[in-house]
Amino acid sequence: MVVVLLVLAVLATALVLLRPSAIDTLGTATGSLLSQPDCVVRTMDGKTGLDRAEAERATTAAALQARGVETPDTADLDEAVMQALAVGPSEGPGPVLTCRGGTADDLPEQALTDSGLTPRAEQVRTAMVEVFGEQSLGGFAPGGVGQGHGEESTHYDGRAIDVFFRPITEENQRGGWLLAQWLVAHAGSLDIQYVIFDDQFWSARITRGQWHPYKAPAPANEILRHLDHVHVDVLGKIPEA
Numbered sequence: 001m002v003v004v005l006l007v008l009a010v011l012a013t014a015l016v017l018l019r020p021s022a023i024d025t026l027g028t029a030t031g032s033l034l035s036q037p038d039c040v041v042r043t044m045d046g047k048t049g050l051d052r053a054e055a056e057r058a059t060t061a062a063a064l065q066a067r068g069v070e071t072p073d074t075a076d077l078d079e080a081v082m083q084a085l086a087v088g089p090s091e092g093p094g095p096v097l098t099c100r101g102g103t104a105d106d107l108p109e110q111a112l113t114d115s116g117l118t119p120r121a122e123q124v125r126t127a128m129v130e131v132f133g134e135q136s137l138g139g140f141a142p143g144g145v146g147q148g149h150g151e152e153s154t155h156y157d158g159r160a161i162d163v164f165f166r167p168i169t170e171e172n173q174r175g176g177w178l179l180a181q182w183l184v185a186h187a188g189s190l191d192i193q194y195v196i197f198d199d200q201f202w203s204a205r206i207t208r209g210q211w212h213p214y215k216a217p218a219p220a221n222e223i224l225r226h227l228d229h230v231h232v233d234v235l236g237k238i239p240e241a
Helices: 002-017 020-030 052-067 079-087 119-132 170-185
Strands: 039-043 046-050 097-099 160-164 192-197 200-203 229-234
Touching (some): 039 052, 039 079, 046 052, 046 079, 052 079, 052 170, 079 170, 119 160, 119 170, 119 229, 170 192
Antiparallel strands (some): 039 046, 160 229, 192 200
């Protein structure tokens, strides 16, 4: 017990002696020693942290701006953040925003609505239409779908929506990433579980968040790789341990 207390004391002293920049680096490297911002946007100047409400407002403003629609006020946000969300990374279409994951542990199981989606998934569809307008959607149907997806697909539970960006062009990829990042920013308020697009995925079940490489099943064509559509699904009943 004495040894443990001594070790903790040494660690605490070391953290106090570290410069703030060093502490920031340490927290970024481990993702667990110190609290991290809810979301992070990669800009030309580096990385900027946002809380969840700021990320929701920023991604909504970027989406509405792309449609030429009046946007919420973002004067308090870094201009570099809004620029990054609007145009994407300099190297080509891709994500600049990610958020930490997290899931609710008390969600009840839901039955399908008339659309073939659960109420949680229907909420996502409604929210997307409000911000992005009418979209090309698939992956669900009245009465539910029973084929056309992987064996354990959440499409069969009415918990998933595909948003198509066809044909595969740079402009459509940027549009897909604008939506994908908006979904990630709103994952907490919309009970979103997974977002998949363009060979990458984000999961609410991974606490540190981040975009990760997505390994598509064979034959790994453009559909299975999610190159032409954004997949979003919502949480279901949490499985018992």
